[in-house]
Amino acid sequence: MTTTTLDLAPVPFAAQLARFGDSPAIRGGSRTISYAELADLVATTAARLGPVRRLVALTASNDVDSLVAYLAALTGNHAIILLPADKPAALESLVAAYDPDVIMRSGSGEPVMEERRPGTRHELHPELALLLSTSGSTGSPKLVRLSLENLQSNAESIAEYLGIGPHDRAATTLPMSYCYGLSVINSHLLRGASLVVTDLSVVDPCFWNLFHAEGATSFAAVPYTFDLLERVGFADMALPSLRYVSQAGGGLGPDKVRHYAGLGARRGWDLVVMYGQTEATARMAYLPPDLASEHPQAIGVPVPGGTFRLEQVPGLDECELIYAGPNVMLGYAESPQDLALGRTVAELRTGDLAKRTPNGLYEIVGRRSRFIKVVGLRVDLGHVERILIGLGVSAAVAGTDGRLVAAVEGDHDLSLIAKTVAQDLGLPRAAVDLHPVPKIPRLANGKPDYPAVIAMASRPEMPANEPPPHHPGMDVRTIFAEVLETANVTDTDTFVSLGGDSLSYVAASVRLEQELRYLPRGWHLMPIRELTPGLKQAERAGHTAKPVHGRVRTWQRRLLAPMETSVVLRAVAIVFIVSTHIGLFSWEGTAHVLMGLAGYNFARFQLEGNRRSRFRRHLRAIARIVVPSVAVIAVAFAVTDDYGWHNVLLLNSLVGPQGWTDMSRFWFVEVLVHILVGLALLLAIPVIDRAMRRWPWGFPLALAGLDLLQRFDVVELPYPGQGPVLWLFAFGWAAAVSHTLRQRSLLTAMALCTIPGSFEDTYRSATILAGFLVLLWINTLPVPRGMHRFVALLASASLYIYVTHWLVYPMVIQIDKGLAVWASLAVGVAYWALMSRVMGAAESWLRPARPTAVERPGSMS
Template sequence: MTIEPILAGVSFAAGLAAFGGRTAVHVDGESVTYGELADRVDAAARSLGTVRRLVALEADNSLTSLVVYLAALSSGHPLLILPGGGGRASESLVSAYDPDVLARVQEGEAVLDVRREGTRHALHPELALLVSTSGSTGSPKLVRLSAEAVQANAAAIAEYLQLRPDDRAATTLPLSYCYGMSVVNSHLCAGASVVLTDLSVVDPCFWELVRNERVTSFAAVPYTFDLLERVGFADKDLPSLRYITQAGGRLDPDRVRDYAQLGRRRGWDLFVMYGQTEATARMAYLPPDVAAEHPQAVGIPIPGGGFRLAPVPGLEDRELVYTGPNVMLGYAEKPEDLALGRTVTELHTGDLARRTAEGLYEIVGRRSRFVKIVGLRVDLGQVERILADLGLSAAAAGTDGQVVAAVESGQDLSLIAKTVAQDVGVPRAAIHLHSVAAVPRLSSGKPDYPAILALHAAEQAKAKDHQGDPAGTSNDVRSIFADVLERDDIRETDTFVSLGGDSLSYVAASVRLERALGDVPLDWHLMPLGELARARGVDAEGSAGSVGAMFHKWRRRLLAPMETGIVLRALGIILIISTHIRWFSWEGMAHVLVAVAGFNFARFQLSGPPQVRLRRQLLSVARIVVPSVAVIGFAFAVTDTYSWANVFLLNSLLGPEGWTDYSRFWFVEALVHILLGLAVLLAIPAVGRAERRWPWAVPVVLLGADLLLRFRVVDLPYPGQGPVLWLFALGWAASASRTLRKRTVVTVLAVLTIPGSFDDEFRNATVLAGVLILLWLPTLPVPRALHGITGLLASASLYAYLTHWLVYPLFDQASKGLAVAASLVVGIAYWAVATRVMGVSERWLRARLAARRRRRQAASVAVDFG
C-alpha cells in the first residue's frame, strides 16, 4: 500500500469560498451560494481522507455529484470520471483501474465505497483528472489531465466567453462528458453559476426552467440543433439568453450561419467551439461576429493556446497541431500508466486543416480516418462528404478491405453504393451502405464508429434469419411512413407531422399502423418513429381466464376503436353524396366536416418553427387545390355547368349570390380560403406567438369574430353558404381543449351557436351532434371487418366529393344506390392515382431543392477558398 501526500488541487475548486455570497448553483428551485458550496465541498473532501487516493465518481447532473467532483479536484485526489448511472462502461473502467474509492449518488446522497485506506497505485504528483475518450463504451484508454490543464482551460473559456458573475448556464450535457464538465468548470472559475438539470431541450419544462432561473447560456452538440428545430426554438421568448455554445462535432455550415443570424436578430451570440478531451475540452472558438460569414471555420486558438500546421507524408493537407497549458499529460491504458509524468508536449489533433487569409482555421479532413482497399487509401471523411452531397446524412467506418456506412435513408442504397465506389475508385463490393433510422451515436452525440462497423455483420445475420419473410418489411412503421408520405428521408426521431403528414394522408397511415401494431395511441402522429415502432403488439390478447375475459376477447375481435374524425369523414361522404343524389336526405354533414377540418388543422399544422409551419400549411393547401382544380377544370371543359370562377375556386367571391349549380364546390372553396387566410395570419410574428402561447384562446377569438358575421352583428355581404370559419374554429378549439373546463366551455359555445344557424332543425341537430361527438369521444367502436373500408372512404372523401358531381348522373336513372356506389368507387380510384402522382411530384421537388442547396453551398465554399 502506498501513502501519497496530498498536493494542491485545482485552483477554482479549492477557492470557491472567495466568491462568498454569490450564487453558485441553482437546483430544484433553490440556490446554493459559493460559501455554502465550499462548506459542502470541504466536508466531502474530509470524507475522502488525508491519504492521496484514486477516486472514481459515477457523475450525474446533481448537486451531490458536483460536490464530490469538486471535493476530489480541490483536495488533490486524482479523479476518474465514470458515466452516470453505472452500467457496463462504469464496470469496465472500475475493473480495469481498481480505484481506491468508488463514489456514486443514491437517493440524493453520496455513497462512498472505500476499498482501502491508502492506495495501491503509484499516482504522479501532477495527475488530477482521468477522462475517457470513448464516451460510454468503457474503453480503458483514458486521458491524463493535470490540475494546471483543468484550471488553464476553465480560465481560457471564461475569458473568451467573457463570463460574468450574473451568468447562469443550464447543464444540457452530462458532467461525465468533457464538454459538459468544461461548462461547469468555466462558470465556477469566473464566479458565475450553473443551473443543474437533466431535462432535455425537447421538454417544455426545460424552457420553463430557462425562463424562471433566467438562464443566460446552454451548451449544444450538433444533434441538439435537430431537437431545437423540433420545439420551435427560433420563436421562443428567452429574454435572459446571452449566448449558445456548440461543440462535440462539426455543425453543418448552413446551420451555423442560420443560428448565427438568428442570434443577431434575437440578441444572443453563437460560439462555435473546437476541442478534444486531450486538450481538457477546448482548443479554438469562432468569434460570433464572424460566424455568419465564415460558418465552415473552427476559428482561432483559445487564450494561451496556439496552432501550427504540420506536413503529413503522402497528403497535400497538413495536420493541425495544438500547444498550450491545457494539453494532457498523456494517455493511460493500464493502472501502471498513472505513475507517468508528461509524455506529450503538443497535441497532434489528427485533423487536417488550413488557415484562411482572415487568420481562421478550417478543418478539411481527418488524418486517421483512412482505410486501404486494393492498395488504395480511402478517406472515410470523403465517403461521408460524397453521401452528404447526395443529400444523405451518414457516418462511415471501415477496416482495410471494406467501408461500412450508416445512412439515414429508407431507399434502396445499391445504386448509391455504386456511385460512392466509382467516386473513390474502389470495387463496388468493398462499399457497404446500411439504411438506418438514425446514425448510431455515443452519449456525447458523436458517431459510434464501432457500432457502425458492426452493422454489416448484423444485417447479414438478420437477412439470413428473415429470409422469405416479407411481412417484416410491410409491417415496419418506417416503411408505412415512407409509402404513405412518399418520402425516403425518414429518421427515427421524425414524427408523422414533422414529415409533412396532414389530414389527407393521416387516415391511410392510421389504418396501416393499426394492422401492423394493433391499437395505436391517439397521439401517434406526434410520436417519434422509434417510440411508435416500440408500440408493436399492444393489441395482443392475453389468455382468457374467465367468462368476462372471454367476452372481452370476443368483443375486441368484433369491435375495435377508430378515431372519431376518420369515422365522421367516412360516414359524412356517404351521407353527402346520398343527399345530393336524393337517394335519401341527411343535411348537415358537410358542415360537420368543416369542424373536422378545423380539428385536424390544429393537430397537423401547428407544430414546429414558423417557417416549417408556413411550408406545411401551404403544402396542405396545394394538396387540396391541385386535385380540385384538375376535376373542376375537366368539368368546365366537358359541361356547361361551371365557370372560370369555379376552376380557380373563386365562385363564392365572384359568382352569383345564393345557391346555384355554380355553388356545388362551396366546401372546397371555403376550406381553401380559410387555410390560406390562416397561413397568412399565423405568419405574422405577433399572431404566431399569440397562438403558441394561447393555443385554445386564439380559435375561440376567431369563432367569436366570425359569429359577428353569422348573426349579422356586423353586416357584411357574403355569398354562397355564408361564413363557416366559426365552425372551423369550433373544431380547432375542440382539438385544443385538453381539460374538462375547456371542453365544457366549447360545449356551451356549440349549444348556444349551432341551433338556429340553419333553417332546417334536423341539420342543426346533425351539426351539433357531430361537433359534440368530435369534442367528447376521441374514438368510436367500429366492427373490425369495416376498418379497412372506413379508412379508405375517409382517405378518399375529398376526391369523392369532387368527382361525384360528374359520376352520379351516369347512373342516376338506373339506380340511385348504384349511383352512390359508383361515385364512391370513382372517388377512391381518383384518390389512389392523384395522391401517387402528387407524392412523386413532391419527392422530385424536394430532390431539386436539395440539389440547389448543395450547389449554393459548394459555390459558397468555392468563393471562400478562392
Template sequence: MSTQLDLQRLSIAANLANYGDRTAVAASNGVLTYRELAGRVEELGRRLGTERRLVALTAGNDVDSLVGYLAAMAAGHPLILLPADKPAALESLVAAYDPDVILSSANGRTVLEERRPGTGHTLHPDLALLLSTSGSTGSPKLVRLSYENLQANAESIAEYLGITEYDRAMTTLPMSYCYGLSVINSHLLRGASLVLTDLSVVDPCFWDLFRREGATSFAAVPYTFELLERVGFAAMKLPTLRYVTQAGGRLGPDLVRRYAGLGARSGWDLFVMYGQTEATARMAYLPPRLAGTSPGAIGVPVPGGAFRIDPVAGLEHGELVYSGPNVMLGYAQTPADLGLGRTVDELRTGDLARKNADGLYEVVGRRSRFVKIVGLRVDLGQVERILADLGIQAASAGTDQGLVVAVEGEHDPALLGKLLAQGIGLPRAALEVHSVPELPRLASGKLDYPAVLALAKPTRQHAPSSTNSGATPQDSVVKIFEDTLELTDISDGDTFVSLGGDSLSYVAASVRLEQALGHLPPDWHITPVGVLGARLEQPRPRKRRLFARLETSIVLRAVSIFLIVSTHIGFLHWQGAAHVLMAVAGFNFARFQLSGERMPRLRKQVASLARVIVPSMAFIGFAYLITDRYSLANIVLLNAIIGPEEVTTRSHFWFIEVLVYVLVSMTVLLALPWVSRAEKRFPFLFPLVLLAAGLLTRYEHFEPGIPHTPPIFWLFALGWAVARARHILQRGAVSVLAALTIPGFFDNPARELTVLAGILLLLWLPSIPVPAGLRRLTVLLASASLHIYLVHWLVYPLLVELSPALAVVASLAAGSAYWALCSVAPTVIGRAKSRILSAR
C-alpha cells in the first residue's frame, strides 16, 4: 500500500530555495548556492517519482550524496542511509529490507537504480529516515526517525550552538553517521554553509581548505582529538574558528579541560555533547563556560528535552531516561516494521547517571552490553548472533578500545575476524578472535565474559616489508615495545608514553627504534605504534656513517655517569655531572610522567618510582650485609632524614635519595585534582612556578655531597621547564633563567659551567653526534646510569690502588651487569609465576 507524497516531508530540505544566492555548499568541484542546490534536489525528486517509496542511499561527503538525501527528504520518500565505503552493509540491508530504489554516486553524477516501479512496502506517513544505531553497520536493527524528529533536533542544536547564516561547517564525520548528519541538518536549517570534504584532520590539505573557506566549526569524536594532538592543533592559527563540538563517546575529563582552556585562549568554544541515534542525534550538551570546572559531565538537556533518573535494583546509580520531540518512533528489524507508528515515547539510554550539585548530569557507567569503539556502538549480543547463524557458539566482550571474541571449537580466527569486521563495520585492528576448546563459564553455567576479555593478546605486529632489508620481524615496533616495556598487550593506537614508558626504558627503546627506522622522529615517544610501524615498512637507504646521532638526554646521562664515577675514583676531576642528571630527571619526568588522566597517570608514576626504589633498596641492602659502611636508614633511602651522624659514608647515595624525594613529592602534588588541572592548562608556566618555589631555598647554605632536597629541587624544575619549552621565545626564557640562577650555586666556577652547559645542550640540541664505534657503549652507559651509580661504591675500592682506570672500567661493567639483571628479573619472575599457576 502506498502513501501520497503530500502527507509529510522535511521542511529543512523543502525550503532550501528560501535562502536564495547564499552559499550552501563548498566542495572540491565548486560552490553551490541554496537556489542551485534546491534546483538539483527538485530535479532528483522528480526522478524518484510521485509515489512514496523506500530509498536506500550510499552516502559519502560529496554533493551528489547530499542531493540524494535532501531529495528523498523533500519529496517524502523514507530513506535508509548507508556509508558508501561499506559495501557489505549495503548488501546486508538491501537483502533485509528490499528497498524500492538505490541511490549512489559515481563519476560526479547520481546513479538511480530502480528496483521496481512502485513500492513493495507499507510505509507509515511519519517515517522519514532509517539509521543504524550509533553509526554501527551490519545489523538489520534500524532506528526509525520521523520528520518531526529531524526537524526538532536540528532546531535544538542550532539554538544552543547559536548557528547563523554566517557559519560554515567542515564535514569531518560521515553523513551516514547521525552525528555527521546532524551537522548538515542544523546548518541548512539556518541558511549556513557546508564545506564538504572526506579529508582527515591529519591531512594538511584539510587545514588549508579550512582557512581558505573561512570555516567556523568542525565536529570531533574522541579519536579525532588524538589526531589533533599529532598534527599540533594547539599551535594552529585558525582565526575564523568559532567552536568545536565533541560527541561519539566519552572524552576524558583532562582532555575536555585542556581543549576548553585552549579554546578560551584562542577565541573559540568547546561544546561537549551527549547523544544516541535513538534521539536523532543529541540529548545533552555541556555549556562551554562549564567545561573547565565540570569536564566529566554531559551537561544539561538540549532545548525541548528532559531527563530523569530511574532507580535500578541492586545498583548505586539509576538509569538515565530522556524524553523530547527528537525521540525515535521505535526500532525496525523487518520490512513489516516500516508501517508502524510510534512505539516508544521516551528513551531509556542504558546509561547509569547522576545529577551533581550544579544541576549537571554525569554518566557513570553502562547497563547494557554495548561498547563504543571508534565512535561506533557495537552490540555484543549481535556479534554472538551473527556467529550463531553460522552454527558457531561464541562469547564476545570488549571495551571502548577493542572487541574480543571467543569461538568454541576449531575455527579459523583470521577468517572469522574478517567476516565480523565487515559485518559490524569495525576496523579489523579493533577486533580479536580466539578459538578455544570450550567457552569459559561461571559456576552458574553463565558465560564468563571477564575471562573472554582476558584472552586479549597482541595479534598484530609491524613486520618490515621486503624492501626494508635492514629490519627483521624481531625489530618491529611492537616487538621493541614488548621487550623494553615488558608488556604483551600492545595495540596500534598505543604510544611509548601511554604504555608507561619512562626514562629508564626510554634509552633502549629509542636506540632500537632508530636502528629499525633509520632515523628517530623527535616525537616518537608520543607517536602511535601503528604510525611508527608504517614508517618501518618504508624503504630507507643503508650507508656507513662515521658518526651516529643520539638524543641529547641519552648522551648527557652516559657522559655524566662516566664523570661521576671517574671523579669519585680520582681518575679525573670534573664535578657538576650529578646536578646535570637532576635536570635531566626533571626533563624526562615532564616527557614521560605527565600524560593521560589523573588516576592512570598516578599509577604510571608509582610504577616508575618502583623501578628506581626497588633496585636501589635491594643493592643497598646487599651492601649493608657485606660491609659495615651503611645503616638501615640507607636501605630505606631515609639517610638524609634519620641517618646517624657517625656514619662517615652516609652521603654515598645522596643522589638516589634526593631523586626519590623529589619524585614522590611531585607524584603526591599532581595527585591533587586542582594541581593536575593547573599543570594541564599551563604546561610551560607550571614548572616555572615550581622553579620559583625552588629558588626560595636555592641560596641557602649548601654543603656539596650532603642530601638536602630543597636546594636541588630547582634544577629538577628547570629540566621540567626545558621539556615544556616549545618555541624559541620559551627556550630563550629558560636559557636566561639558567644563566641567572646557576652562577653562585657552587664555589667552583667550572662546576657551575658544567651544569649550565648540560642544561643548554638539553634545551637547544635535540641530538648530538657521537662516533659510530662508541654508540653502543653510550647507550649502555645511559641505560645503566642509575645502577652504575649504586654499584660503583662497592667495586672501585677493591681496585683503585691497583689502577684507577681499571677501577672505572670495572665499576661501569659491574653496574651495567646489575642493570641487565634487573631488566630480565621481572620477565623471569613472571614466567615462574605462570608455570606455578599452570601446575596448579
C-alpha cells in the first residue's frame, strides 16, 4: 500500500517552524539561522523526498544538515530510522535488515540523499514516525516504533516541566541519534527556543567559549559527563546564562546529585534529574530541582500526561515500575513487516524495581531482569554469558551500572577475552572486569551466586595474567602529536582533522594498537575522546566493533593477530614489486593493486571538511609524495644517464619517449600525482563538490566509467606507459565508501567485468582482481605477531622504497639478488625515516595556528 504524505498530518513542532518567524532557531559560532530560514531549508529537502511516504534512514551528526533532514522527513510524514553518522557498521546492519528507500547524510551545506528506489516497497503504518535503537544498542535489528503523537506529546511534557521558552538556548552536548539528545531538539523547537548546535565535548575549551559566546542556558548530561566536568573545573566556571543542567541516561549517584544540586543553588542554576527509556520516546519522570538535595536517590514524579503504577513481581519483595502515557511506543520492530503494525503496547513495563515514598516520589531499587547500564548502554548479562560460551569460556556474569564483572572458570587469557567482549558489546575495555576462579561460585540451589561475583569487583588485586588498568587518553594525544608533528591536540580532534594521511596512518595505527589493545573500524575519523576507553561511549552512542564468534583457539591467538587489510597489502605489494624488478621472482600486478589502495586511502583521508580545508589537505598530500620522490629522481638524473628533466618534473608519461623505456620506471609516482592534482582542482569547483557529496558512491564510479572508455578503446588518448589506471584508483575510492552489501556486490560485479583482460598477462589481471576483492570484502588479515612491526615499517615506507630501489639494487645485484632486495627495503625505510622528520619539521614551521572556537570544525560556519 502506497500512501502520499498529503494524506497524513505531520508532527506539529516540525511542521510549524515558520510561525516563529525571524527568531533564531540555530546558533553556532558565526552562523545563525532563523525559524523562517530553517522552515525554508526543511521544505526544500522535504520536496526532494517526494510525495510518496517512504522509509528513510538518516545517519545523523550534530549539524545543520542532519537537523534539516530529520525535520524534512517528519514534515513529509516519512518514517525515519535514526542512526549515528560515525557508525557505518550500524547503517550497514540496518540497511540489510530493513532495506530503506532513502539514505540521508550530512553534506556540505545541504543533506545528501541516496535514493535507493523511487517510491517505496514498504507498508508503513499511518502513525509511524521514528525508529530508534533500544537504549543505545546501535545496529541491532530490534527497533522502537515511535508515533507522531509520541514525539509531540513528549516534547510538550518536557517543555512544560522544564519551563522552556523562546529565550532558552540549549547546547547539543548529546548526539541527536540518541533519544535523550533528540528530546532536547524536539522540546526546544516546540517552544521557539534556540539550539546551539555543536559536536564539541564538554572537555574541550572551545565548547565553553561557544557556550559563553551564544549565551547558552542549558545542556544535557549523562552520568559520565559529570566526571568530565570535574576534570575541566566546571565548579569554578562563571556561567551567568546557565539556567539548568538536565541529567538522564542512567542513575547518577546520590552523592553527586546532592553535590551538583548544591553547586547549582550557589551558582544560580538548577539540576534536573530525569528518568526515561527509548520506549517512552525519552522521558517518564523528573525530580523537581528543589527536592534534589533532600531526595537525591529519587527519580521524582511522572512527566505531565504520564502515570506510574507498581506491580508485584512473583518471587520478589519488590514491585516493577510500569508507565502509561501518550509517549509510550507503538511497540517494537524486528523486521520490515513490523512497520505496518499499529499499537501493540498499551503501557511500558520498565523492568526496573521501584517504590513510592510517602511524599509521592518514586525511587528505583533494582532491576527485574538481568540488565545493567554501562556508559548509557543497556547490557544483557545473559547475552554476555552466551558470548563467553561461544568463546569456550564458562563464566558467571554480573555487574552494576558502570561495570560488568565476571567470574571466569579455568585458565584463560583474560586480557584477550575481555577485549573481545568489550568489542562485541561496544563497551570501553576498562568497563569489563574479569576474575579467574577455580569454580564458579554457586548458591545452595546450584544457581550462580551473582552477589559473590559482584563482590569480586571490590578486590584490589588484579589477576596474574590481566594487565593493570589502562588510561590512554593522554597517550592517544601524544601519539597523534608525535606522528603528525603537531603540538596542539585536543579531545575533539581526529586523525584526519589533524592532517593525517595514508603515509602517517600506519605508524599511528601500530602505536594506537599497542595503547588501546584494539582499533575500532574507522578510528581515523573518531574524535580522540572516543578512542579513549575512559571516555568512549560517555556522551555519544559509542562504537560497536565487529563481533567475534566461535571458539578462540589458543595457538591462533598466540601466533596470529589481525592487521588492517590495506596495511598488509601495501607491505606485500612493495616486496613483490622490488623482487620482480630485481628478478628474485616474477609476480606482476601489485603496483596496480597499490593504485587501487591509493584511491581507497584518498577516500578515507582526503574528503573530509569543507572545500577550502580539503584543498589544503590535498596539496599537503601531494607535497608529501612529490618532494621525497623528486629529490631521489633528481639524484638519479645527476649521477646516471638513464633519466631526463621530464622525469624530475614528473612529466615523462606525458612528454617523454613513447612506449616503455628506462625513463618510465617512475610511472607510478607520476600517474598518482597527476590523478591527485586533477582531483584537487576538480573538487575545488563548487558544483563538482556538491555532486560528490550528494552521490558519494556513484561519483567515483562515474570517474571510473570515463577512464574505462580508454580501457575498452572507445576513445583513445595519448597517455603512454601503463595506459589508463584512473579507473583502478576510482574503484579503490568506491570500495572505501561502499557501506552496504548491495554496494559491495555491485562493485564486485564491475570489477569482474573490467579487470580480467585489462592486461595481456592473465596472471597480472588475476593479481589485480584478487587484491581489489580482498580490499573490498576483508577488513583485517591475520599476521604473525612478531611480523607486525616489520609489516608496518614496509607499509609506511612503501613509496620511499619504490623511488629509491631503482638506485640501490644495481649496486648490490651482482653479489646476490636476495641481498639486493633486503638492501632496497632497508634503504627505503631509512629514507622514509629521514624524510618523515624533514617533512614534519617543514610542515610544523609552515602550519598556521589552530583555529578558534568559532572556526573549529565542531562549530558551525
